[in-house]
Amino acid sequence: MTSAPPPPLPFPYVEMDGHPATEDDLRVPALFGFGHFTALQVRDRRVRGLGLHLERLEGANRELFRLPLDGGRVRELIRGALDRAGMRDASVRVHGFLPPGESRTRVMVTVREPAAVAPGGRSLMSVPYARAVPHIKRPGEFGQTYYGMLAARGGFDEALLTAPGGVVTEGAITNIGFWDGSSVVWPDAPALIGITMALLERGLAAAGEPSVRRAVTLDGLGAYRGAFLCNSQGIAPVWRIDAVEFAGGDAAAAETEGTEGTEEMQGVMARLEAAYGSAPAELL
Template identity: 50%
Template sequence: MTTPPTPTDVLRLEVDGLPGTVESLRARALDSFGHFTAMQVRGGGVRGLDLHLRRLDAATRELFGQGLDGDRVRDLVRHALIGDGGTGATGVIADASVRVYVHAPGGTPSLMVTVRPPTELPAAMAARARSLKSVPYVRPVAHVKHLGGFAQAYHGREVRRAGYDEALLTGPDGAISEGAITNVAFWDGHEVVWPDGPHLAGITLQLLRARLADAGLPTRLGPVRLRDLPAYRAVLVVNSWGVSPGRRVDDLDFPVDEKLMTAVSEVYEAVPWDAL
């Protein structure tokens, strides 16, 4: 399975269109109050670009009391993909994993853009299948993709040590919220159910929820608890990397439903790439 990105694989890094400096990076290292979005870029395009821009604007308004112009975000991402970002790398990068971080030193929103190699999931669904281990944790202010996710990283590390791929965050009475870095959904044979516990509405989740019904897959938001899982036939795990099946939650195994996964994957693959 793919693993979360590390700082050492950054190809380019810019702050407000300029190479990161000791001073600009020090401000971010000492201030964890901010938010970000993560996107996959292919051929200079992004799936759900408008949703990424809305997410950044809404979170900037909530955290800093100011809007964030989408054209500015697009310009800075394009600049990072073209420029060397102070790393010495040159030439246009058409395919990449890009993150846009927003801080507000001095009260003014400032954007850091990082460019990493693209993340590609295995072609075969069985090779993508993930195991999830439940942990008793719900992210604070879960609707914001905020910084400072120590608990997510901690739980993610611990479940990987235990032989699982991803942490499944749960609240009181085993109510499921989301994965540590993913959204999850459960298929009961009739509809796709997204847990309604506190969660971030990820871009891939939003793209799928808007389109699954048209593909004959009804979908809804509703309560899902750990004790309910034996009633479900399959698990979906989604994030900016794409769509994967879940093969196990704790000690409960789920067979990979190839028909379901093909249908969901085709819906996602049909989403157009928006030009930056």
């Protein structure tokens, strides 16, 4: 008589400090949610920009808790969670918490199905919100979630965060870049430098196409020939911000099929993908 297969693991699968999360473990993020995290895509146990993810975790942990967070420990915890979840390709998040009275960072790893950016262009609704301490990636951002919800209700794909004066900073869960006809332009404003953004900057520079930082404002969007978003899931063109349309996205391409602007942005997106693809995938 054959034994029944083990029940499937719940997704997302959650571990705390190297073991399946218990009810007590889950009280940590529920009651002491002050912390930080990084999100990464794993393919065949490899991660593009793994070193940058580990640097992000270490830097945030020292700033928030005055404690180190060893990269070797983090890699071991990710490997263990993937082993127990039985996955080689996955979406992984690594969180750092320090509950009151404790002296060692609690590390939570979540594992779920791999994800990739959906095809097609994105539409953005600008909102008057800029994150405090934006260089630290942290969970439970009420403002980003709230304005993202409003954007979705308005028929947009994502919110575009702006500082006073209409200064563009970042997407709610992405970085945004622009194309001015000769260079990729990143908004010169306080924002989280995402791992994909950092890899794009490196890859473009290595290809002889260095990107630049420049102040971008809502009233100056018409000067740009295109725009794109990027995060751990990939890179996507932007076809609209509020009422300003760009070439290279779904709706714009439907009206300008085969035009010079659309073809130009298709070329830009191909170069961005090549720059990102040039980053080595590091073994966990």
